[in-house]
Amino acid sequence: MGSTRVTARDVARAAGVSQPTVSRVFSRSAAVDPAKADRVRAAARELGYIPNLVARSLNSGHSFRIGIVLAYLKNGFFSDALQRLSKALNARGYSVTVYFAGNQSDEVDAIVDDLLADRVDGIILASISLSNSLVARVRKSGIPCVLFNRGQADPDVSMVTAANVAGARAATEFLIAGGHTRIAHLAGWRKSMNGRDRQAGFLAAMAAAGLAPVACVDCHFRRSVAMDETRKLFAEGPGADAIFAANDHMAFGVLEVLRAELGLRVPEDVSVIGYDDAPMAGWKTFDLTTVRQPLERMTRKTVDLLIARITEPDAPPEKIEIPGDLIVRGSARHPPGWTPPPEHTPQPRT
Missing domain, CATH: 3.40.50.2300 (Response regulator)
Structure with missing residues (x-):
């Protein structure tokens, strides 16, 4: 006889909270008292609870997945940035898929096709050497995007760079x-x-x-x-x-x-x-x-900008420069x- 699946109701009972509170903790859709959130996560770990991310996606109409597009990782700055971006997005309830793109037209087309097929909610374009044609194709796709550590003379694109x-x-x-x-x-x-x-x-x-x-x-x-x-x-x-x-x-x-x-x-x-x-x-x-x-501040601003554009698609683009030392x-x-x-x-x- 197979084991019974642990439900959100079981976690709520063990943590001494309501079932909606459990849902809010794992969807990160609303603020939850930190002490309650800690109890919920502890109970979930003890019971072996696995949140139903598919149901979450169907109910919200979002995939809760972000695409990060890079050209390469040979430069240690980008591997550090990727780790920080992933951590910040995970903390906001998003998973991350990394894509590598060259500047040939067929590669640009393939990357955009992959992003559309994977139904990502948003895109971070995170390499200086990514072509302007890729940025243009992403914008045309209608998927919210933010340029990270890359400026561009386009008034309709949000970007975060150092000064x-x-x-x-x-x-x-x-x-x-x-x-x-x-x-x-x-x-x-x-x-x-x-x-x-x-x-x-x-x-x-x-x-x-x-x-x-x-x-x-x-x-x-x-x-x-x-x-x-x-x-x-x-x-x-x-x-x-x-x-x-x-x-x-x-x-x-x-x-x-x-x-x-x-x-x-x-x-x-x-x-x-x-x-x-x-x-x-x-x-x-x-x-x-x-x-x-200023990588930590750049990361935080990039994630904030992207999520703002996902939740409010008509929000005006922003260009943010952050001084470094x-x-x-x-x-x-x-x-x-x-x-x-x-x-x-x-x-x-x-």
Whole structure:
């Protein structure tokens, strides 16, 4: 004889609450007193209760599934972001499906077809290198979407980014204050707004100091390209005394070339600053000075925006820029007399 399925009524009885309270806890459709919610979850675990997500979907007309679209995970920033986005969405009652998309037209079409077939309630487009055609196709599909860490000059798209111009300017000003005059910028992809904005911040700081860049080259946010450009930079002349890379993924490659191939000291011979504060930036191997993307705040705002668009499809789009901090470590020369104020002391990533 098979075992009897545990019901919400059984959980309610064991937890000393009403059956609707059990439903609210597992649907996250309304606030529940935390103490009651804890009792419900404890009783559910003890009894082996499995919420009926299919019934929940049928009753609400929603799948409670979010699609997160990425181009790749080689950059540690995106794996960290994916984990945080998934956790935040799970806490709001949504499951997550991850899709990987290239920029070829057939791949774009296939991804959009998959998103429609899977009946996701919303989409987060989370890679800088995803094509504008994919964004346009997603918008045309009518599925609510938010761009994460990716800007686009489209007034009808909601997006959450770091304050890229200000962050890049702060990084460049730090190098200039450290006495550097031959500064190169290994730029991100110039077809992306993030890449253009970081380059704009770099050029603005250089112009204000009356300096011309040693180099300013599009590296497509790719580590291998940044490594090749670093080799060229030092093969064709005196090179640079400082390099600002548009993301940490590239900066790690720059450090490898400078130290392992060229035998240069960092920061005595060349200072290096990155952008993102990816998890590996704090490792002693890299000890990378970098601009921290405010990942926790960006994640929270992205999830809030997407759920708002799911519940209110006619809500106007929002564009949110969140300032980050320059995290000073050992890869860049410190300006004379510089001491880290409390807000610039490297803190654990939260």
